[in-house]
Amino acid sequence: MxxxxxxxxxxxxxxxIALLVGHGAQANEAARALDAIAADVERGARVFRSTGGCTCxxxxxxxxxNAPELAGGRAMETPFGVFYSTxxxxxxxxxxxxxxNADFARAMREGLSPEGQHYFPTFPYPSxxxxxxxxxIDLFAYIQxxxxxxxxxxxxxxxxxxxxxxxxxxxxxxxxxPKVFDDAPGRSEAWxxxxxxxxxxxxxxxCHTPRTLSGGLDGSMAxxxxxxxxxxxxxxxxxxxxxTGIGDWSKADLVWYLQMGLKPDGDDTQGLMSEVxxxxxxELPASDLEAMAEYLATVxxxxxxxxxx
Amino acid sequence: xxxxxxxxxxxxxxxxxQLDVPGGVANHANQMADAAALxxxxxxxxxxxxxxxxxxxxxxxxxxxxKAIEDYESAARALAAAAASGDAGATGKxxxxxxxxxxxxxxxxxxxxxxxxxxx
Numbered sequence: 001m002x003x004x005x006x007x008x009x010x011x012x013x014x015x016x017i018a019l020l021v022g023h024g025a026q027a028n029e030a031a032r033a034l035d036a037i038a039a040d041v042e043r044g045a046r047v048f049r050s051t052g053g054c055t056c057x058x059x060x061x062x063x064x065x066n067a068p069e070l071a072g073g074r075a076m077e078t079p080f081g082v083f084y085s086t087x088x089x090x091x092x093x094x095x096x097x098x099x100x101n102a103d104f105a106r107a108m109r110e111g112l113s114p115e116g117q118h119y120f121p122t123f124p125y126p127s128x129x130x131x132x133x134x135x136x137i138d139l140f141a142y143i144q145x146x147x148x149x150x151x152x153x154x155x156x157x158x159x160x161x162x163x164x165x166x167x168x169x170x171x172x173x174x175x176x177x178p179k180v181f182d183d184a185p186g187r188s189e190a191w192x193x194x195x196x197x198x199x200x201x202x203x204x205x206x207c208h209t210p211r212t213l214s215g216g217l218d219g220s221m222a223x224x225x226x227x228x229x230x231x232x233x234x235x236x237x238x239x240x241x242x243x244t245g246i247g248d249w250s251k252a253d254l255v256w257y258l259q260m261g262l263k264p265d266g267d268d269t270q271g272l273m274s275e276v277x278x279x280x281x282x283e284l285p286a287s288d289l290e291a292m293a294e295y296l297a298t299v300x301x302x303x304x305x306x307x308x309x
Numbered sequence: 310x311x312x313x314x315x316x317x318x319x320x321x322x323x324x325x326x327q328l329d330v331p332g333g334v335a336n337h338a339n340q341m342a343d344a345a346a347l348x349x350x351x352x353x354x355x356x357x358x359x360x361x362x363x364x365x366x367x368x369x370x371x372x373x374x375x376k377a378i379e380d381y382e383s384a385a386r387a388l389a390a391a392a393a394s395g396d397a398g399a400t401g402k403x404x405x406x407x408x409x410x411x412x413x414x415x416x417x418x419x420x421x422x423x424x425x426x427x428x429x
Contacts, residue, residue: 234423256325259401260408266318268411270421282405308423 031102037137039101044142047135049283050201052276054143056122057085060275061231071095071149076122077232080215081158083122091148104140105133109178111168118168120156121175121215130179130200175216190287194295197288202281207235207272223299225306233271234306241301251293258282258289316341317411320388324404334392334400338385338407345382349375362420362427370417377414384410 048054059067059074072087090097096104103114111118111125119125131139161167179200184192198204209217210226224245225237237245246254253264258281261269269277281289316337323333352367352374367374384407391403420426 232423233421252325256321260321260405261412262317262321262408264318264321266314266316266321268408268415270412270415274412278409308425 031100034101034105034133034137037101037133039137039141041138041141041145043134044138044140044145046284047131047139047201048142049280050197050288051128051139052202052281053279054088055272055275055279056230057088058279059085068147068149068151070143070146071151073151073154076230078122078215079228080162081156083120083156083158084154085122086153087149087151088143089146089149089151090144091150094150094152095148097144097148099140101137101140105136108136111172111176118165118172120165120168121171124203124206126176126217127179127200127203127206129176130181130196135201171214171216174214175212188294190291190294191298193288194291194293197292198295202276202292204238206230207233208238221302221304223296224302224304227306227308230272234308235273236306237302237304238296239299239302239304240297241303244303244305245301246296247301251290251297254293254296255286255289258284258292259286313341313344313411316344317407320404324400332393335389338389338392341407342382342385342389345378345385348378348381360426362425364418364420367418374414374418377410377418380413381407381410 054070056074056076057070057072059072062074068089070087070089072085074085076083076085087095089095092098099107099114106112106114107119107123108125108128108131110129111121111123113119156163181192181196181199184195205217205223207230208223208225209219210221210224211228212218223237223239224241226235229235239245240247242248249257249264257263257269258277260282261274261277263269268274320334320337322328323330323337352363356363384403388400388403388407391399394400
């Protein structure tokens with residue numbers, strides 16, 4: 001007979017293993033469920049556009065309008081250093097051609113690579129975590145249908161600890177809760193669709209919401225504009241505040257803006273916004289753009305004048 | 310430039326609100342195309358300091374700047390023609406083309422708003 005302490009220790013180990021196996025079984029089940037979903041490439045094209053065309057993965061600023069689509073290598077300047085977007089073409093060695101549906105879903109929802117490494121939050125998975133299974137699978141199928149391009153990923157140019165992926169685990173504890181949407185009781189279908197697009201797929205807040213010192217989105221200032229926006233650009237306040245936001249824009253103004261990139265005063269759009277419009281939002285059906293306008297008119301109005309520092 | 314912006318805003322108002330202004334879009338578009346002739350003289354003299362968002366590249370690359378004016382003018386004429394034909398799809402496309410021609414000049418030759426004198 002083994003001493004009691006050893007026995008309870010062994011029991012503990014067994015329970016732990018059982019839990020691990022159980023967890024693994026759950027993960028396998030989830031993976032099988034994802035693999036069982038039939039992908040629709042056409043629908044995937046629409047999801048792709050609703051993300052703004054994944055334009056951060058195409059190096060337009062560095063390589064011009066003919067930059068290889070989705071091959072990554074685009075520099076993202078942040079207060080924590082320079083991060084480079086990754087190759088998401090179907091290239092088997094340097095892209096994501098070997099990924100399964102479950103791999104792609106885990107990256108989009110949990111910010112984890114197939115090897116279990118954390119992605120830096122320049123990749124907006126906190127928003128994408130709200131995407132539906134079907135949208136994720138369709139989007140993956142669409143991306144896999146684009147041309148493959150061989151290009152190695154680039155390591156970030158950031159000081160420690162920010163260049164260390166392990167530090168992202170701590171960042172996630174503080175800043176990341178997967179997005180879950182309620183049924184939007186009392187709201188129209190268009191409003192719920194608009195919320196889904198704005199908050200998840202189109203990830204407007206990843207650029208338009210200012211960040212806290214630790215680089216998480218500041219929920220109390222949702223969509224109120226960011227001085228340190230993406231690539232160091234100013235992202236204006238898009239809450240319905242009259243003087244400092246877009247409260248003076250009509251819904252038609254906003255739909256037109258997302259289609260044409262032209263503001264109510266006739267001026268055009270600069271920076272990343274012009275890219276997400278041109279390669280994404282502009283090609284969405286008008287019903288989607290109207291839904292976004294309907295939702296945005298109802299988000300909390302926040303006074304915040306965004307000016308260059 | 311603010312005149313160009315005003316015309317662009319007016320066309321936008323007509324199209325996005327589907328206002329019934331016969332010939333309105335084509336009129337504004339033609340005015341914009343005519344205004345192309347005024348751009349080069351307005352920028353002939355180098356003035357890149359003070360209350361302006363013109364970049365010095367305008368004068369270091371004057372032929373590129375003139376090419377951007379030409380592209381803008383033909384995009385405005387294309388919009389006038391599309392609007393006159395009454396084809397809404399073609400008009401939308403031409404509008405986007407004209408919008409792109411603004412960026413074709415603003416990207417290389419106009420200071421981004423982070424550096425705009427209005428933000429200083």
